[in-house]
Amino acid sequence: MAINPNINPRKNNDYSIDEYVSGILNGDISILSKAITLIESSNTEKLRKGQAILNRCIKHSGNSIRIGLTGVPGVGKSTFTEAFGTYIIEKTNKKVAVLAIDPSSKKHGGSILGDKTRMLTLAGNPKAFIRPSPSAGTLGGVARATRESILLCEAAGYEYIIVETVGVGQSETEVKEMTDFFLLLMLAGAGDELQGIKRGIMEMADAIVINKADGDNLAKAKLAKKEYQTALHLFPAPASGWTPKVEICSALTGLNIDLIFNMIHDFATLTKANGYFEQQRREQLIYWFHQSLQQIIQDYIKHNAALQDFTKQQEKAVLNGDKTPFVAASEIIEKLTGK
Amino acid sequence: MAINPNINPRKNNDYSIDEYVSGILNGDISILSKAITLIESSNTEKLRKGQAILNRCIKHSGNSIRIGLTGVPGVGKSTFTEAFGTYIIEKTNKKVAVLAIDPSSKKHGGSILGDKTRMLTLAGNPKAFIRPSPSAGTLGGVARATRESILLCEAAGYEYIIVETVGVGQSETEVKEMTDFFLLLMLAGAGDELQGIKRGIMEMADAIVINKADGDNLAKAKLAKKEYQTALHLFPAPASGWTPKVEICSALTGLNIDLIFNMIHDFATLTKANGYFEQQRREQLIYWFHQSLQQIIQDYIKHNAALQDFTKQQEKAVLNGDKTPFVAASEIIEKLTGK
Helix, strand or coil, X not given: CCCCCCCCXXXXXXXXXXXXXXXXXXXXXXXXXXXXXXXXXCCHHHHHHHHHHHHHHHHHCCCCEEEEEEECCCCCHHHHHHHHHHHHHHHHCCEEEEEECCCCHHHHCCCCCCCHHHHHHHHCCXXXXXXXXXXXXXXXXXXXHHHHHHHHHHHCCEEEEEEEEECCCCHHHHHHCCCCEEEEEEECXXXXXXXXXXXXXXXXXXXXXXXXXCCCHHHHHHHHHHHHHHHHHCCCCCCCCCCCEEEECCCCCCCCHHHHHHHHHHHHHHHHHCCHHHHHHHHHHHHHHHHHHHHHHHHHHHCCHHHHHHHHHHHHHHHCCCCCHHHHHXXXXXHHHCC | CCCCCCCCCCCCCCCCHHHHHHHHHCCCHHHHHHHHHHHHCCCHHHHHHHHHHHHHHHHHCCCCEEEEEEEXXXXXXXXXXXXXXXXXXXXXXXXXXXXXXXXXXXXXXXXXXXXXXXXXXXXXXXXXXXXXXXXXXXXXXXXXXXXXXXXXXXXXCEEEEEEEEECCCCXXXXXXXXXXXXXXXXXXXXXXXXXXXXXXXXXXXCEEEEECCCCCHHHHHHHHXXXXXXXXXXXXXXXXXXXXXXXXXXXCCCCCHHHHHHHHHHHHHHHHHCCHHHHHHHHHHHHHHHHHHHHHHHHHHHCCHHHHHHHHHHHHHHXXXXXXXXXXXXXXXXXXXXX
16 A cells, blocks of 8 residues: 555554545545545445545545446447547546446446456546545435545546446436536447436536447448437537537547547636536535435334334335325424424 | 215215215315315324325226426417317317416416416316416425326316426426326427427427417418427437427317327327326336435425424525534434434
């Protein structure tokens, strides 16, 4: 373990909150990793410590472009991230963090970012930080931890944050709510590949990028680009003032990786000028505040055996048509507040 | 007021719960209206009475096709509903209820269904029940009341329920979550008209119907139909197994009103056979159960001055970057549960 020589680990092998904070602000990758582990912990004491560290770091967060990346398995998210992250570091000399949100990673086995072997070049770059998705936890918990990891990475000086997710579940909405720019990776030849993508995701995208536009696939990718451009044209204009773009790219040959980088910068320039960038981040904060309220109440119920049993009974009563959802929920809150 | 002669109003001019329930089951429109008013009430005692009535009625609910209808102002929702509702009654001799969810109705003044004058024929039909949107309340409260009104209408024997909303806010998601079939009304000539529609709504639609396909507009509507068909083709397939349809219609000339009716029946036949119809309703019940939990907690906080002040402080602290959303929310729950 690469431990900052200025910091003495305590007897219990852990650092103090002060030590964590200064380690993160100094960009110590090992300490950053340990702090994220605290944030992800289901142990209340560890989680509290993680939150205390985070609370000290938020004043130093925010200075990055947060990029959400989604697409079905097989679309090439890892190779894209490898090529894109490496390009960013070479082009800007800035630090890049890659996080993943994939609550299904335990179930599916072969998770995105489950191992770093798919991004060998990027993983070996000292300016890159790659963090796999937590392998356990509810979507709510995983999403919170990922969002908070973004803040810790920013405090540690990462100016480009890529948050990956698989476009087949609920997690894209969460990623959309924690990023500035949302990129949907697709394959040409629509049909089959598309079946896996959840409805509603296309309309969330700031850009649709058709990957694997190389070799025999290039002509098909160009055709797909035209089709998606026509389709997006029919969509209502987004509140950002940005017109969602459709591009082809190849993570393999490097085709248009530069163009996608410039596109994201154009987006940031436009939305910082028209106020949308800041506005979206504020709305996201409010979203996470309310998500946290729900999450904590759910956790509170889950950790209280009597309440949990009662909630299950109520859910059953609702499904059987014995009680309305409103009555069933009211009775839970009465128990919760003791009133 | 047409009061059922078999029922004696009490001194305080209200009925007992038994009287309400039997009135609703007998299809008494006046009693149904009064019960909906209770469900909509912000007065706790009235709301409780409404819930008690509803709880007795749910065993008699469910036997209808619930149709969600959305579109921007000016697309012709009222004239469409007038033509469509009248057609259903003539064709099937069944009863039709029209409800509206429009939390903005107070602000905007001229609300959908704000008056029944736009649906004179339907409003005068004894087999139709038209209920404007409550003019006050949060979206959560209005949505709950509308969903519960559906159940009361079903208990009163309405077999077609049309729930209208304006496609410019958050309310379409709520309508989608309380209906079986979601119909998006559009105008030809895309561009301007579309700007008002919220992103994401197109992908929720089971059908896109281009209204005002009459006179000079007919050719444009046919062209728009082709464009939308191509665009929808690029969307992922919905879980229902139903391929979303695009049609033109004219509420003015009656063009394709029959076709839309048949389409909705085809949808119901397909999804009842493949199990999706029932599955969606069960998922919706769980959705409303969890929505109610949130709503009631919010109301609980709102009606407790100290908690509300504290929540506002916490929200401010989150926006200022003084606290993380998680820490801010945790502190509220500690106060709420007294732990």
